[in-house]
Amino acid sequence: MSDNTSPHPASAPGVGRRKVLGAAALGGLGAALGSGGAAHAAPSPAPARVRTIEQRERAVVIGTGFGGGVTALRLARAGVRTLVLERGLRWPTGPNATTFPRIANVDRRSTWLSDRSGLPGIPGTWEPYTGLIETLKGQGMTINCGAAVGGGSLMYHGMTLQPTAEYFAQSIPMMAGDYAELNRWAYPTVAQMLKITTIPDDILATDPYKSSRLFMDVAPQAGLETFKVPLPIDWSFVRGELAGRYEPTYITSDLAFGVNNGGKHSIDVTYLAAAQATGRVRVETLHVVRDISMDLLRRWVVHVDRIDTDGVLQERKRIVADAVFLNAGSPGTTRLMVKAKGKNLIPNLPDAIGTQWGNNGDRIYQWVQMNGEPGFPQGGPACVGGRDPDSSIPLTIIHAGSPLLPPGIKAMVVVGFGINQPAGTWTYDAAKDDAQLTWPASGDAELQALIRARMDEFVRVGGGQMIDTNARENSTWHALGGVPMGGAVDRFGRVLGHRGLYVLDGARIPGSTGACNPSMTIAALAEHSMATIVRQDIGRVF
Ligand SMILES: Cc1cc2nc3c(=O)[nH]c(=O)nc-3n(C[C@H](O)[C@H](O)[C@H](O)COP(=O)(O)OP(=O)(O)OC[C@H]3O[C@@H](n4cnc5c(N)ncnc54)[C@H](O)[C@@H]3O)c2cc1C
Numbered sequence: 001m002s003d004n005t006s007p008h009p010a011s012a013p014g015v016g017r018r019k020v021l022g023a024a025a026l027g028g029l030g031a032a033l034g035s036g037g038a039a040h041a042a043p044s045p046a047p048a049r050v051r052t053i054e055q056r057e058r059a060v061v062i063g064t065g066f067g068g069g070v071t072a073l074r075l076a077r078a079g080v081r082t083l084v085l086e087r088g089l090r091w092p093t094g095p096n097a098t099t100f101p102r103i104a105n106v107d108r109r110s111t112w113l114s115d116r117s118g119l120p121g122i123p124g125t126w127e128p129y130t131g132l133i134e135t136l137k138g139q140g141m142t143i144n145c146g147a148a149v150g151g152g153s154l155m156y157h158g159m160t161l162q163p164t165a166e167y168f169a170q171s172i173p174m175m176a177g178d179y180a181e182l183n184r185w186a187y188p189t190v191a192q193m194l195k196i197t198t199i200p201d202d203i204l205a206t207d208p209y210k211s212s213r214l215f216m217d218v219a220p221q222a223g224l225e226t227f228k229v230p231l232p233i234d235w236s237f238v239r240g241e242l243a244g245r246y247e248p249t250y251i252t253s254d255l256a257f258g259v260n261n262g263g264k265h266s267i268d269v270t271y272l273a274a275a276q277a278t279g280r281v282r283v284e285t286l287h288v289v290r291d292i293s294m295d296l297l298r299r300w301v302v303h304v305d306r307i308d309t310d311g312v313l314q315e316r317k318r319i320v321a322d323a324v325f326l327n328a329g330s331p332g333t334t335r336l337m338v339k340a341k342g343k344n345l346i347p348n349l350p351d352a353i354g355t356q357w358g359n360n361g362d363r364i365y366q367w368v369q370m371n372g373e374p375g376f377p378q379g380g381p382a383c384v385g386g387r388d389p390d391s392s393i394p395l396t397i398i399h400a401g402s403p404l405l406p407p408g409i410k411a412m413v414v415v416g417f418g419i420n421q422p423a424g425t426w427t428y429d430a431a432k433d434d435a436q437l438t439w440p441a442s443g444d445a446e447l448q449a450l451i452r453a454r455m456d457e458f459v460r461v462g463g464g465q466m467i468d469t470n471a472r473e474n475s476t477w478h479a480l481g482g483v484p485m486g487g488a489v490d491r492f493g494r495v496l497g498h499r500g501l502y503v504l505d506g507a508r509i510p511g512s513t514g515a516c517n518p519s520m521t522i523a524a525l526a527e528h529s530m531a532t533i534v535r536q537d538i539g540r541v542f
Pocket residue numbers: 029030031032062063064065066067068085086087088144145146147148149150151152153155156157158159160161256287288289290327328329330332333477478479505506507517518519520522
């Protein structure tokens with residue numbers, strides 16, 4: 001299918017001074033600040049007549065992020081021919097590539113089928129495009145998530161943190177008994193596949209990483225135990241930028257839409273590439289799964305719209321499969337399952353579908369006008385952090401560089417996350433034929449009070465001010481839950497009462513991942529589940 005080898009470099013006005021501080025928070029994680037009010041433009045009308053293709057498959061994987069990448073590889077290695085469906089595009093990178101939009105000149109490549117970015121401080125409107133980040137507005141919470149081959153691994157910072165046994169059990173009590181096994185081989189397998197390392201000291205000592213060093217200086221005095229964040233980065237690419245061989249991307253934290261130079265071991269170039277190398281996996285891009293149903297013979301039917309890069313419907317597919325693995329991410333998988341339940345496309349789905357959703361406790365602060373000198377440009381990805389060992393609710397605080405700053409302004413991004421109550425629910429909205437999220441502030445209020453107190457400590461020790469960017473519009477880039485283990489799926493992601501239907505992505509994790517970013521736990525749980533599914537279900541269920 002179509003690759004994005006020649007992405008549209010559609011222009012947008014440059015970022016003006018008054019927008020800069022807002023956009024500065026894009027630094028790290030910033031793509032996630034979601035307060036720009038993305039108005040989803042209606043996709044262009046479909047051609048008058050589109051054909052529907054019927055297809056028969058043994059195994060279908062929906063989505064190519066952490067859950068999807070692991071699933072595809074383990075099915076392929078077990079000898080199962082697998083079709084992988086992905087709504088987004090492939091985004092090939094390499095030294096000095098111009099694949100992704102730059103933060104100072106964002107264009108339609110940034111955004112999934114909307115006429116503007118959902119991120120704060122990003123000016124301009126454009127023709128909707130099958131771009132990188134989808135912004136979904138719920139009640140009380142805006143979600144930002146990846147829409148590309150590789151899922152969130154393209155625009156994520158790559159913070160690859162494993163929770164302790166104790167914190168893991170607090171977030172995912174149902175799997176507490178499996179932690180020893182996860183720790184013994186599943187987490188290490190993910191670490192090996194993604195080739196994770198921490199920032200070398202000599203790179204941390206360079207000018208662009210001054211803000212990271214300032215964080216490391218202040219954090220212990222603010223009561224945190226500091227650490228270097230494991231990242232899936234080939235640091236020789238950062239060295240290449242420091243030496244002037246490549247256009248700056250890492251060393252300016254221009255990462256919010258992806259790393260142009262490459263050197264990032266994202267899912268498309270690790271798990272998925274390995275799966276495709278077996279010859280048993282086909283990846284179809286620009287394939288949007290609209291619904292999943294069960295037919296009269298109790299087989300799974302995946303209803304797909306194949307679109308072009310403007311979002312225009314080209315063709316419909318009705319794919320009948322023995323096994324379907326939902327890996328469309330927490331919002332994507334939850335929407336498909338809530339729709340299936342709301343329309344009774346699959347009879348007797350568990351009542352827990354649409355429940356136990358959470359934001360991983362995310363909160364993004366801008367620390368401005370501190371006493372120390374953070375410097376500019378500020379290097380990334382987010383390579384240093386701190387933990388509060390005595391917090392009554394587990395939490396982690398990390399630093400991310402700002403890609404843009406107005407002259408004379410000192411600022412850096414400081415982000416907190418931790419264990420919340422998975423209080424979010426999704427309900428079916430028949431008028432929109434979609435699921436809608438409701439997130440009550442009580443879900444993470446206690447945690448946020450603790451994170452705020454820790455931020456106040458930074459100010460007490462290091463001066464300046466902490467601006468809570470979520471106060472304007474609450475947003476997350478760590479959506480988790482909606483099809484939770486226990487109520488909706490078993491420990492191995494099997495939908496309860498429905499043979500051959502699986503959920504192996506962040507949708508099955510109830511709201512948080514033990515005061516760590518989620519990707520490593522999503523992937524480790526997928527490895528753990530697939531080992532059992534390969535052993536027990538292949539040849540029996542599909
Ligand atoms: C800006 C940003 C920064 C982040 N930084 C970090 C970080 O540093 N560390 C970390 O651990 N996590 C980070 N995250 C979160 C991390 O990316 C997600 O937790 C992770 O990607 C979720 O994995 P997943 O397999 O559940 O789903 P995803 O990776 O989201 O993959 C889901 C895939 O399914 C596709 N899809 C969705 N719906 C459909 C459909 N209907 N039909 C076909 N395909 C569909 C999507 O396009 C996507 O490719 C970040 C996220 C963002 C957005």
